[in-house]
Amino acid sequence: METWSPISPARLATEFAAIARAYRRNHPNVALLLVDRYGNPVGNAEQFPCAPCGVGVARWRQLVEESLRWGEPYLDTCPEGHYLWAVPLTNNSELCGGVVAAFRRGGSQGTAQDSVRAVRAAAHELLEVVTSGNLANAALLRQNRQTAAFEASKAVAIHGLKERMYTSVREMYLREEAPLLAAIRARDRRAAREVLNRILVGVYAVGTQDLELLKAVVLEFIVVIYRAAVEAGGDPVEMLGLNYQSYLSLFRTEDEEHLAHWLVEHLERLMDCLELEPKRPPEARLQEAVRYMREHFDEDLGRDQVAALVGLSPSHFSRLLREHLDTTFRDLLNDMRLSRACELLTRSEMGLAQIAQEVGFADQSYFTKVFHKRLGATPKEYRISHGRRSL
Known part of the structure; x- marks a missing residue:
């Protein structure tokens, strides 16, 4: 079995030199510091702007570890107000060091750089330099970002549940099915994730401890979303293959936590497949x-x-x-409603108020107004002229 072995300080220094040269082409006034996995500087740290501020090994280690945890640059400030950010260096999935950056306030980059937005852009560019040089595991960072986003959106869903409580699993399913289908058909990954998190939180909120019941609800959602994916232009053969594999792995799920991660993983795979397919005309x-x-x-x-x-x-x-x-949308919808209303007026004994409600109008007066405008007669007149007496 292959075991992880730390990268030597000499190799770290060589890789850091390449990173620094590439990064400083666009950010000459940003200071960079190489640290090992424990936050110890590799090389001379005396020229680093934040060294005199009391920022040291413990803070640098925290910056790098948090960056790996969240899968993106971690931003902070030192006691003197300098901006700090860090990105990890990894050997496969293991942290072996990091690059810490600091912007000297009042440098030649001026006020545009001395802002949160500019600093964020500079921090993400540093991460791109590191990952493009294969000095950090891009897949691992992406997975960590997805995990962090999932946890954050789950927290939002829990907060929103206070105003959106479900009384049953069936109510949750009926309420969330339409927005989930809409997100998949639109290939909107972010919206689909938000709905999915509401579904997961809602399932647990109704208080069921029956894992098999949860699996049944999830299976129902899977059938619906794969059908929507095919309607959105997905390859039916490929979707069917994913669907079959989904069933097999679902039945092997042993607890609620794995069930949640399983559902998130399969939604992501489905959205990946859709992104490779041309959109429907x-x-x-x-x-x-x-x-x-x-x-x-x-x-x-x-x-x-x-x-x-x-x-x-x-x-x-x-x-x-x-x-x-x-x-227009409104005219088309009213035409559909009026067509059904005409059938009910001539073929049933229903009253006008009941017919208005039956075909989707909020009240009888608005129904009569629209009917007269489109057909040149009131519903009562239409019923009489087509052989029915008004009630």
Whole structure:
């Protein structure tokens, strides 16, 4: 079995020299310090701006370790107000050292550099120099970033749950299914992650301790999201392969924590596959939107909601409606509702208020107004002229 062995100080110094040369082309007034995995300087630290401030080994070690933990540069300030940031150096997955940077306040880079935004940009550029030189494990850092983002978004979801409490797993499923599908169809990874975290928190919040029940709910979500991925342009054969592997690994999951990580991992893999596939043409999304409207016109639908469900921006959706159907969202929705209303007026004994509610109008007066404007007669007049007496 291969074991980890530390990188020698001489090798660290050689690699640091290459990093410093590359980085200082764009940031000549940023001081760099090489430290080992314990925060000890490798070389002379006397010229480092923060050395006289009392910042030393313990702080440098903390900066580097936190950078590895979060998967991105870790920013701080010294007692004199200098900006500090650090990035890790790794040997495979093991920390072997780090590069600490400091910006001398009042240097020639001026006020633009002396700002949080500029410092963040400089810090991320240092990380890019390190990873592009294969001096840090980019995959490990990316995984750590994803883990940190997951934990942060889970905390947000827990906080939001105070205003969004679920009374059952079924309620949670019904409430979150539509936004999750919309995020996948739009290939919006960030939105999908947010919904997924609400789902996980919601499942645990309802108080069930039955792991098999949780697996059943997760399995239902998996079926739905893979179907949405295919509708979003994913390769059905590839999606089916992922789906089959998902089932096998799901059944081997033994506790809630692994179940959560399993679901996050498979969502990420699915989004990776979608990013490699060409997007569906806008016309196909328009057809899907119209089909959805026909199936749900009796609900409280909005243009933005339907556009999100098929992965279109609201303005693009409106433009497609004008170009291909010569209509607006509101007119199309009202036409669908009125078409059904006409059927009910001539084929049923339902009252006008009941019909208005049945087809999706908030009240009878607005229903009558729209009906008269589009058809040139009131619902009562239409019913009489088509052979039904008003009730």
